[in-house]
Amino acid sequence: MNATINNPSRALLDRLPQVQRERLSHIDFKLYFLGELRRTDVADRFGTGPAAATRDIAQYKEIAPGNLELDNSDKVYRPTQHFVPLFDHAPQRVLTALSRGFGEGIGDELKPMVRCEFPIALTVPLMSVLAPITRAIHRGKAVHMTYTSIESGRNEREIVPIALVNNGSRWHVRAYDRRRKGFRDFVFTRMESPVLLEDSPIGDEEKVDQDVQWNRIIELELVPHPEHPRPEVVMMDYDMPDGVLQVKVRAANAGYMLRRWTIDCSPDHRLKGIEYALWLKDPLALYGASNAQLAPGYVDPKGDPGNRHIQAL
Incomplete structure (x- = not known):
């Protein structure tokens, strides 16, 4: 109030x-x-x-x-x-x-209250796929499904979903993968026939408090891009009167978000173009984030080529 x-x-x-x-x-x-x-x-x-x-x-x-x-x-x-x-x-x-709109009434088409326009969603999950996943998150259960990945193709998976994630262009679920014995991102549109496993106990290692990437919060300091022709406009756009925008994101989502926001994450702010309104002042803040390489311009400080694999792309 x-x-x-x-x-x-x-x-x-x-x-x-x-x-x-x-x-x-x-x-x-x-x-x-x-x-x-x-x-x-x-x-x-x-x-x-x-x-x-x-x-x-x-x-x-x-x-x-x-x-x-x-x-x-x-x-x-x-x-x-x-x-x-x-x-x-x-x-x-x-x-x-x-x-x-508010969606008054069952089955009513959602209608805007004022004229507006927003990006068309090119991909949305099927409700028959979404519902078992959200039930599993809510109840702390595992799910069996058929999943198609870029890396290994179509196969059977058992996962323990812990959270829904919208990265700005699609929805996916953060989950423990019993096959790979680790937490991964799974895209809804690649799932088939998910079934809740009522009698499959959840191990301690499969619970949300064990997902280091999900629980690690990264603090990002964003500033107007040094090459932007009108930094004062950037400061107005992002409500940053002191010239700094402080943002906190989960390590598991950092790369997705920075790519969605078009943030130049190169150490020498070398990316050119008016679309790069902001620069990540300290790219080392991303070190250790599993999908840091998704961030525009990000350079692994150790030059580790083995850190370039990203799940769920």
């Missing part, structure tokens, strides 16, 4: 049931980001009747009387010039809702 709410209003809001706070948050969202609110917005979203929606709006107005006013010309509530949001709306959730 926003820090500008006065204490009595905050106390009232905190006493409300969670389901009612969700409805009030939806009212707050509509006013804040769309500039209008109708009773049907609440009734349709939560499956309540018009009378219940009216009560929710009245409750919101009691908590924040200066936030909305009725536009009698079309019977729509609008935010006042003095509007202050009651809730802290997480940016990623807001952007997802605005670009894809």
Whole structure:
């Protein structure tokens, strides 16, 4: 909730049931980001009747009387010039809702709330493949499946999934590979017929706390690329008034992320092009990350050619 709410209003809001706070948050969202609110917005979203929606709006107005006013010309509530949001709306959730909608109702097509455009997903997992994997993660179970890899082709695998990962262009799962006896990345689109193994016990070495690459957090210090013609624009784009952007990533995902973000990771910032807006100030921060060689321009400080193999590519 926003820090500008006065204490009595905050106390009232905190006493409300969670389901009612969700409805009030939806009212707050509509006013804040769309500039209008109708009773049907609440009734349709939560499956309540018009009378219940009216009560929710009245409750919101009691908590924040200066936030909305009725536009009698079309019977729509609008935010006042003095509007202050009651809730802290997480940016990623807001952007997802605005670009894809809330998905009110089973089977409804997700529709954007405002005109927008975003990259088309060229690859998405089948739900029949995704579901057994997420059940295994949630319940701590192993999975049997057929898997096709670049290295060894099509074969049977048993894995213990520990986490889903979106690297910006595709989804994969981080898992313990019983065949290779180590943690690897497995791409969903290469999986066939995954089956949950209910009676297969999980060994201590297969648990998430044993995945060193997953549990190691790397701190990256990104700065405007020294060759960029307008570093002040880069600083604005990435909200870095002091010229430094601190980012923390898992070692298991570092190479994927740096490639997705197009970060020049060469020690001498030698990569050219306007697309390289940022430079990794200390490339040695990536040392030991299993997929560091995916990072643009990365040079292994030991020149180890044996470190060039990457799973799940």
